[in-house]
Amino acid sequence: MxxxxxxxxxxxxxxxxxxxxxxxxxxxxxxxxxxxxxxxxxxxxxxxxxxxxxxxxxxxxxxxxxDTVEWESRTASIKDENGGVLFEQTGCEIPVDWSPLATNVVVSKYFYGEPNTSERETSVRxxxxxxxxxxxxxxxxxxxxxxxxxxxxxxxxxxxxxxxxxxxxxxxxxxxxxxxxxxGVGGSRGNYRFDTETKSIRRPETSYEFPQASACFIQSVEDNMEDIMRLATSEAMLFKFGSGTGTDLSTIRSSREKLSGGGTPSG
Structure with missing residues (x-):
């Protein structure tokens, strides 16, 4: 994965x-x-x-x-081994009981928006x-x-x-x-979804109206170049939205087997 x-x-x-x-x-x-x-x-x-x-x-x-937690303003800061700042955001509203590690993770990874802009999230709430x-x-x-x-x-x-x-x-x-x-964030066209009204599979016009929320996917692949490249596209689209994917590659011939046009696979 x-x-x-x-x-x-x-x-x-x-x-x-x-x-x-x-x-x-x-x-x-x-x-x-x-x-x-x-x-x-x-x-x-x-x-x-x-x-x-x-x-x-x-x-x-x-x-x-x-209202069930106390809040305070913190700075989320991540530094490298030499003390150089890799990430920093000031004025973050964080529950008092949250550790510095939890603060750094949620602010640096999960706060939406471009840093130092008005769209950026500033609070865990x-x-x-x-x-x-x-x-x-x-x-x-x-x-x-x-x-x-x-x-x-x-x-x-x-x-x-x-x-x-x-x-x-x-x-x-x-x-x-x-x-x-x-x-109201839309983005480019997203992955496919099942439409419950039309009972059909369709591709939404935006990425986030029907967001990708699963962490892991299992895919299959057939032993031909078309499907191998189709798999590469599917993997890239899953990675784009933060998910992982695994594939059963046992269907693909080994480098020691013969090709229909002669010779053996190069990889």
Whole structure:
């Protein structure tokens, strides 16, 4: 597996993820879902299955999750072995309990925007809200929650878990999710998706409306040059958005086997 954008996963594993169970509880019958709410995920006209209800398990009821921690302004700084500055951002709003390592990782890797511009994220609350708000809104639009209030409780629980470092998403989620929905970032045409309305596979006009959020992909390849080059393109597009990919190469002939035109493969 390969992952781009220089992610410091060894530091993030202890600082940003300690693992804790999900918080969904209960089921409710026959929810009438909302239609498209503008985030690109159109809900079904009638959801005839079961919808989730949520009770507050972590974030106190009627409480803004971002009010459950103390905040302070910090400078995120990464230096080389000689003390030279590799990365630095001042005025970052960070929870007091977060370590310097967690601060450097989230600011340098996951804050959206070009450094030293107005589009740059400056607070952990912006990053977590961007992701949690988008996921919760998708769930509400697609009819996953029994009520608007259940969807909001889900948002609060998800934000609380990330904010208190009981869980962390993979890198492509932090890189890509919410850029279109919260900031209006489109980008060039993205990878393909399944359209639930037309029941067909289509390629969105922008990269981030339906963002790539999975960390790892498994691909196949046939023993011919066309498919080998198709694989190279697929890998490059997955790397572009921060994911990794692995391929079963056992289908490709070895360098000792014969070619149909004579001779043996050169590589």
């Amino acid at each position: 390969h992952e781009t954008k220089g992610i410091e996963e060894q530091g993030r594993s202890n600082e940003l993820a300690q693992g804790r169970a999900g918080v969904g509880q209960g089921l409710d019958e026959n929810l009438t879902a909302n239609r498209d709410n503008g985030n690109g995920h159109a809900g079904l006209e009638q959801v005839t299955g079961k919808a989730l209800t949520f009770d507050s398990q972590f974030c106190p009821a009627e409480t803004d999750p971002f 912006q990053v977590i809200h961007r992701v949690a708000r988008t996921i919760a809104d998708w769930g509400k639009a697609d009819g996953y929650f029994a009520s608007e209030e259940d969807g909001e409780r889900f948002y609060c629980e998800l934000a609380w878990l990330c904010l208190h470092q009981h869980g962390a998403f993979n890198s492509p989620v932090w890189f890509n999710v919410g850029l279109y929905q919260q900031y």
